[in-house]
Amino acid sequence: MTKQLLADLEWRGLISQTTDRDALTKDLESAPLTFYVGFDPTAPSLHIGNLAVICTMRRFQLAGHKPIPLVGGSTGLVGDPSGRNEERSLNDESVVVDWVNRIKKQLEQFLSFEGSNAAVMANNLDWTAPISALTFLRDIGKHFSVNQMLSKDSVSARLEGGGISYTEFSYQVLQALDYLELYKLHNCKLQMGGSDQWGNIVAGLDLIRKVESGSAHALTIPLITKSDGTKFGKTAGGSVWLDPEMTSPYAFFQFWIGADDADVEKLLKVFSFKSHEEIETLLVSLKENPGAREAHRALAREVTSLVHGAHNAQQSESAAKALFGQGDLSELDEATLQSALSQLPRTQIKKSDSIPTWVDLLCATGVVDSKSAARRIVKEGGAYLNNAKIAGEDFAPTVEDAFYGRFLVLRKGKRDLAAVELI
């Protein structure tokens, strides 16, 4: 397995750039290699944009190498200019600390912290915070040429655009310092990241060469793109987060189920840990019997399990199966219905109160932003109660409509479901 690691990545389309490929291959094949990937806390949760590189880390660990997931406790305070045409607004320190902890926890579930190649969690604040400004300028800054720093894509793009603050300009130095520290501390010899990180990673290699006369590697993976050119990982509701509070396992599962056919091959290769043969089989099915959606299902099942656990994946899948299409909700037993509905956006109303109109109910579940929007749905013929189209704006369900006297299933359009529970 170790031997074919890079070949496997290549097959999966996961290699964008590397430093000396032969040297890297040799190091990977001769012994377990310690490598690191950094994640800056720019939000309270990682999102599926981060998942590709997380999966790649996992592949390396499965192949016997030792991962260091690094959370950017310090770099998160500064802000990476890469890929941005505007200065970031600085986040409050306490907020960043909170985010660091959350992200640490998320990263932990993807890697093994046991065994000979146990992962080691790192936080760059540990070595950055103690450095004084003067030490930083004399010991670290001295190794950087401003000319070179200016030529980095992330910086030059900003010079032509809205400009860049000294703070963000310094980002690459901090990241370079991280690589140097991990090189010294853990003999870390490979840094991976998204393709936009190439410049920052290379800055680290230079620093290692200058300070330690050492050599290390860089590997970047391509940005995941969609075939239609829109951004991967965004839905109407915004980003698809890994935190189940921010994106429910059900919504997460649905995200993969709803993937464009044209993207499924790429997604399977990037996110699935199945063998090449299994993936090929799924792709054949996709081509020959697209309506069955086997590849979509396998993808959704696997990635949801990876992120939210097998149980939640199972729940999401049966919820989808129960609620979608084939349709007679009344055939579901109470327990199945209840667990399916628990995955959906929902609202509760008291049995003693009279039941509001469909419009008000939908609004209460948060599926639409305003009553006008809900009314519009009704007018356009996209409003359903228990899978049956409803008549007019004034329509209000009755207690008799509720399954087992407690559940109403609202649907907006083809696939946007919500639940109402009478309590």
Place this chain on the structure above:
RNA sequence: GGCUGGUUGCCCGAGCGGCCAAUGGGAGCGGACUGUAAAUCCGCCGGCAACGCCUUCGAAGGUUCAAAUCCUUCACCAGCCA
């Protein structure tokens, strides 16, 4: 510091005193087709107690029967000059 141009709905971008909740495009949403896909076509796309009412066109004031449109001040952005 001086001059000039700009700031419009989720984004881009028209409008330059009434016919403006504001043209057009994108995104998004609903419908038809299909497979919880794509493409295509049709429709919608500020809010509400809804044939009416309310709140929007950087901010605050002002002129007017009437302002996104005119005037004043302020803030920010861009270009030119110093």
